Amino acid sequence: MDPQTQNTSLQRLQNVENRVVKVLELAGGVMEELASPSGPKKEFVNSHCREFMQSMKDIQVTLREEIKSACEYRPFEKCDYNARIANEICFQKLEYVLTQLEDLKQTADRYPSSD
Structure with missing residues (x-):
């Protein structure tokens, strides 16, 4: 993940955090309105509840996207380290097999052929 993408991701998460605070303030406002001695104003409660639900939806979408992008970021799996190590081991x-074959050939050469 390059620094710009990481910074953008952090900014998006910061925005989500700010939206969560706003959602909590909305919920607090609705609670205060419901506890009002004169009774709750229906339009106030409805508008705040709509805004609350829309904000929650936006937060979920943003977090889902961030989780998905974090899962796609796998630098270790994208590097060639595993392939290089596997290649070195095979080499x-x-x-080793070639040295064993050479030793076997030398041993076989010591014995006369039966032709």
Whole structure:
């Protein structure tokens, strides 16, 4: 994840945090309105509840996108380290097999052929 993407991601998460605070303030406002001695104003409660629900939806969408982008970011899996190490191991195994074959050939050459 490059620094610009990371910064953008952090900014989006900061915005989500700010929206969560706003949602809590909305909920507090509705609670105060419901506890009002004169009774709650229906339009006030309705508008705040609509705004609350829309904000929650927006927060969920943003968090879902951030989680998805975080899951897509796997630098270790994208690097060639595993392939290079596997290649090195195979190379060493091949060298070992070749030395064993060379030793076997030398041993076989010591014995006269039965032709």
